Amino acid sequence: MNAPSESDMTIGQLARRAGSDVETIRYYERRGLLPPPPRAGNGYRRYPPDAARRLRFIRRAKTLGFTLAEIGELLSLREAGSNRAAVKQLARARLADLDARLADLQRMRDALADLDQRCSGQGPVSGCPIIEALDQEKTP
Amino acid sequence: MNAPSESDMTIGQLARRAGSDVETIRYYERRGLLPPPPRAGNGYRRYPPDAARRLRFIRRAKTLGFTLAEIGELLSLREAGSNRAAVKQLARARLADLDARLADLQRMRDALADLDQRCSGQGPVSGCPIIEALDQEKTP
DNA sequence: CTTGACCCCGTAGCCAACTCCGGGGTGACA
């Protein structure tokens, strides 16, 4: 059993099918996100069709902001058939992190947009609201 | 002239006064953000009082999201006494970058918040909306 | 005279997620 199947792919074929990159796939394997596939006689990796599914899982999880470590956890959870609570906990942690980063960036954006609006863009640097804001203590 | 002044600081004093760190100051010097200060007879750096001002400039610019490279540009612009337009251009570029990152994070956040809300947190992983969303093609 | 805080230097390590390099084997096609 487990004979090489017609539908198996090389790493390049997998990369194309999953919209990924050969080096990235090898990297994920080193990281433990992808199980080492069986090898053909020449040493080439031979991927079963569902390897593409796993790769796409990783890609989608990345678009939600999960780190590779977290994605590894998600994949384990899925395989272990464990409780949904663990998944939700991971999502919650990621959500909290996203909210924190959003708040930080939003604060930057608002402050900078305000300065940008107040800077005419004309005349010498001295007196420029942007430079002045950076230069001196804020007088609240 | 340029004799060591009473008000000069060692690097540690500067760090405390500017709310920074000794190692960070030396790093900024290597990066070219801070000019190499004159040295005392024992080789110690001796900073004039306005070094703290420059350090605080850097710190504030960081809170607006500028990179150290951009902060270096801002400092040069300030010293060169050049046109305000260059400053505004830097601010605009930073603003555009912040907006892009905000949009990206916001998209992640919304998608993840939606999944989180739809996941009961109870029961087995199979059927969990979060895992399912990652697992299969979106059906549009 | 010793302790401890401070200072000097160059270099290496850290984080994430790749990305590239060099050197070498494999396989389909002309």
Place this chain on the structure above:
DNA sequence: TGTCACCCCGGAGTTGGCTACGGGGTCAAG
């Protein structure tokens, strides 16, 4: 037989902004 795309591997390099390390000098207090 050549050539070209593909595959293998281990290891180093990239980005940004620090942070740590090791080994050594300096200085004021006690």
